[in-house]
Amino acid sequence: xxxxxRPRRIERSDVLDAALAIADExxxxxxxxxxxxxxxxVSAMAxxxxxxxxxxxxxxxxxxxxxxxxxxxRSRAPREQLTALGDGVRDAARRHPAVFPLLLARxxxxxxxRQRRDLIVDLIRQLGxxxxxxxxxxxxxxxxxxxxxxxxxxxxxEMHSKRxxxxxxxxxxxxxxxxxxxxxx
Amino acid sequence: xxxxxRPRRIERSDVLDAALAIADExxxxxxxxxxxxxxxxVSAMAxxxxxxxxxxxxxxxxxxxxxxxxxxxRSRAPREQLTALGDGVRDAARRHPAVFPLLLARxxxxxxxRQRRDLIVDLIRQLGxxxxxxxxxxxxxxxxxxxxxxxxxxxxxEMHSKRxxxxxxxxxxxxxxxxxxxxxx
DNA sequence: ACCTGAACACCGTTCAAGT
DNA sequence: ACCTGAACACCGTTCAAGT
Numbered sequence: 001x002x003x004x005x006r007p008r009r010i011e012r013s014d015v016l017d018a019a020l021a022i023a024d025e026x027x028x029x030x031x032x033x034x035x036x037x038x039x040x041x042v043s044a045m046a047x048x049x050x051x052x053x054x055x056x057x058x059x060x061x062x063x064x065x066x067x068x069x070x071x072x073x074r075s076r077a078p079r080e081q082l083t084a085l086g087d088g089v090r091d092a093a094r095r096h097p098a099v100f101p102l103l104l105a106r107x108x109x110x111x112x113x114r115q116r117r118d119l120i121v122d123l124i125r126q127l128g129x130x131x132x133x134x135x136x137x138x139x140x141x142x143x144x145x146x147x148x149x150x151x152x153x154x155x156x157x158e159m160h161s162k163r164x165x166x167x168x169x170x171x172x173x174x175x176x177x178x179x180x181x182x183x184x185x
Numbered sequence: 186x187x188x189x190x191r192p193r194r195i196e197r198s199d200v201l202d203a204a205l206a207i208a209d210e211x212x213x214x215x216x217x218x219x220x221x222x223x224x225x226x227v228s229a230m231a232x233x234x235x236x237x238x239x240x241x242x243x244x245x246x247x248x249x250x251x252x253x254x255x256x257x258x259r260s261r262a263p264r265e266q267l268t269a270l271g272d273g274v275r276d277a278a279r280r281h282p283a284v285f286p287l288l289l290a291r292x293x294x295x296x297x298x299r300q301r302r303d304l305i306v307d308l309i310r311q312l313g314x315x316x317x318x319x320x321x322x323x324x325x326x327x328x329x330x331x332x333x334x335x336x337x338x339x340x341x342x343e344m345h346s347k348r349x350x351x352x353x354x355x356x357x358x359x360x361x362x363x364x365x366x367x368x369x370x
Numbered sequence: 371a372c373c374t375g376a377a378c379a380c381c382g383t384t385c386a387a388g389t
Numbered sequence: 390a391c392c393t394g395a396a397c398a399c400c401g402t403t404c405a406a407g408t
Contacts, residue, residue, distance in 0.1 A: 008392085033382060044382080046392050054382065104332070105286050105339040139342070140333075140357055147289070147332020148325075154290040157324070172325055178363040193373085218401060229401080231373055239401065 008041050012050040015040070016064045019057055023098045031058075062102050065092055067112045071119065078126040083173065085120065086145050090152070090169065097153040104150055117142075128184040137183050141176055148172055193226050197235040200225070201249045204242055208283045216243075247287050250277055252297045256304065263311040268358065270305065271330050275337070275354065282338040289335055302327075313369040322368050326361055333357055 018039040022031050033044035033054060040046075051057040069092050072084035093100045108117075117138060124134045124141075148169065151157055157165055203224040207216050218229035218239060225231075236242040254273040257266035278285045293302075302323060309319045309326075333354065336342055342350050 010391095032380090034380095043393055045384085045394090048383075049391070101286075101290050104289070104336050104341055107341050107343060136353060136356055139353060140360060143332045143336055143357075144329050144360075146336070147328045151289050151328055151331070156289055156292050158292060168321055168324060171321055172328075174367060175325060175329075175360065175364045178367050179360045182359060182363050195372095217399090219399095228374055230375090230403085233402075234372070 008046075010040050010042055010046065010050070012060070013064075015047055015050045015057065016060050019061055020064065020096065020099065023061065024096055028098045028102075031061075033057075058102060059106065061099050062106065063108070063110050063113070065096055065099055066103070066108055066116075067110060068092060069116075071116070078123040079177075082120070082123055082141075082176070085116070086173070086176075089145060090149050093149045093153040100150050100153040104146055124180065124183075127180050129180060130183075130185050133183045137179065141179065144172060144176065144179075193231075195225050195227055195231065195235065197245070198249075200232055200235045200242065201245050204246055205249065205281065205284065208246065209281055213283045213287075216246075218242075243287060244291065246284050247291065248293070248295050248298075250281055250284055251288070251293055251301075252295060253277060254301075256301070263308040264362075267305070267308055267326075267361070270301070271358070271361075274330060275334050278334045278338040282340075285335050285338040289331055309365065309368075312365050314365060315368075315370050318368045322364060326364065329357060329361065329364075 015036060018036045019031050022035055022039060033047055036057070037044040037047055047057070051060060066089075069085070069088040072081035072088075074081065076084070108114075120142065121134045121138045124137050125131055129137055152165060157168070160168075200221060203221045204216050207220055207224060218232055221242070222229040222232055232242070236245060251274075254270070254277050257269035257273075259266065261269070293299075305327065306319045306323045309322050310316055314322055337350060342353070345353075
C-alpha cells in the first residue's frame with residue numbers, strides 16, 4: 001500500500017526501456033529527457049547518472065534494439081541461419097520503426113554486434129566464399145538488408161502493400177544468394 | 186555605398202541554400218531557425234513565409250539534395266547510365282554527409298524524383314528485364330545503392346579506408362549486375 | 371506584402387543543495 | 390549515493406504590431 005514516496009531506484013536499462021517505450025508509442029520527437037524521467041517517476045536530471053547526455057541515450061537505444069535480435073539456431077543450415085538473422089532484424093524494425101532509422105548512422109560497436117558480424121562472416125564462408133572475400137560480402141549483405149529494413153520502417157515503401165513488400169524482401173533474398181554465388185571461388 | 190539597412194528580400198531557395206550550407210559546415214544540429222535566419226540577415230520568424238515549419242525545411246533540404254544529382258547522358262549505354270546515376274548519388278552524399286541520412290526516411294515525392302525512378306525502370310528494361318519485374322528491381326537496386334551511400338556518409342564504414350570502400354562500391358556494382366541477370370526472362 | 375518584437379511553452383544541461 | 394530545485398542558454402512557433 002504505498003505510503004510516502006520512497007526514493008526511486010533506477011538503472012541504465014530502465015532509462016533505455018522507458019525511452020524505447022516512448023519512441024514506440026509517440027515517436028522519436030517525444031523522447032525528451034523529462035518525458036523519460038516522468039515515465040520512471042524521476043526528474044529529468046536523474047537520468048544524467050546513467051547516460052552522459054541525450055545523444056548517448058539515443059546511442060544506447062540503437063544498441064539495445066540490435067542486441068535484442070536473437071541469434072539463430074547454430075545447428076541449422078548456414079543459409080537458413082542467414083535468413084533467420086535477416087528476418088529477426090526486419091521484425092525488430094517493425095516493432096520499433098521510430099528508432100530504426102538511427103541505425104545506419106553509427107557503426108555498431110557493442111560486443112554483441114561484433115559477434116553477429118563474425119557469425120555472418122563465418123556463415124558466408126561455410127557457403128563457399130573464400131575468407132579473403134567474406135568480410136567484404138558481409139558488409140554488402142548487411143548494407144542491403146539494413147537499407148531495406150530502415151526504408152520500410154521509415155516509410156519509404158509506404159505506398160506499397162505488405163504483400164508487395166514481402167515479395168520485395170523475398171527477391172532481396174535471391175539477390176543475396178546471387179551475391180554469394182558471385183563471390184565463391 | 187550601402188547605407189541604411191534596406192529590407193532583405195528572400196525566397197524559399199535562399200532558405201534551403203542557407204540551411205544546407207550550415208549543415209555542411211557545422212552539422213545538422215546547428216541548423217536552427219535562428220541560425221538560418223542569421224545567415225540571411227533576417228529574423229527566424231521571417232522563414233515561416235517560405236517553409237511551414239522546421240520539419241518542412243528539412244524535407245526541402247533532402248529534396249534539394251536529390252534534385253541536384255545530374256541525370257545521365259541518355260546517349261550512353263544503359264548500364265553506364267545506371268553507373269553514372271549511382272556515382273552521382275555517392276558524390277552528393279560525400280558533399281553533404283550531414284543531410285544524407287535523412288534520405289531513407291521519406292519517399293521522394295518531387296517530380297524530379299519520379300522522373301529519375303522512371304528512368305531507372307526504363308534502363309533496367311533496356312537491359313532485358315521484363316516490365317512486370319522492372320519496378321521491383323528498381324526499388325531493390327535503389328535501396329542497395331542508398332543503403333551503401335548513407336552508411337558511408339553517416340560513418341558506418343568509418344573504420345575502412347577510402348580504398349576499401351571504393352572496392353566495396355565496385356563489388357556492389359557487380360551485385361547489381363547479378364540482380365539484373367537474375368531478373369531477365 | 372513582408373518582416374519583426376515580444377511572448378509562450380518548451381528544450382538539454384549544470385550545479386549547489388538536499389536526504 | 391542518489392536525486393532534485395533552481396537557473397541558464399537555448400529551442401520552435403504564434404501573433405499583433407510595425408514599415
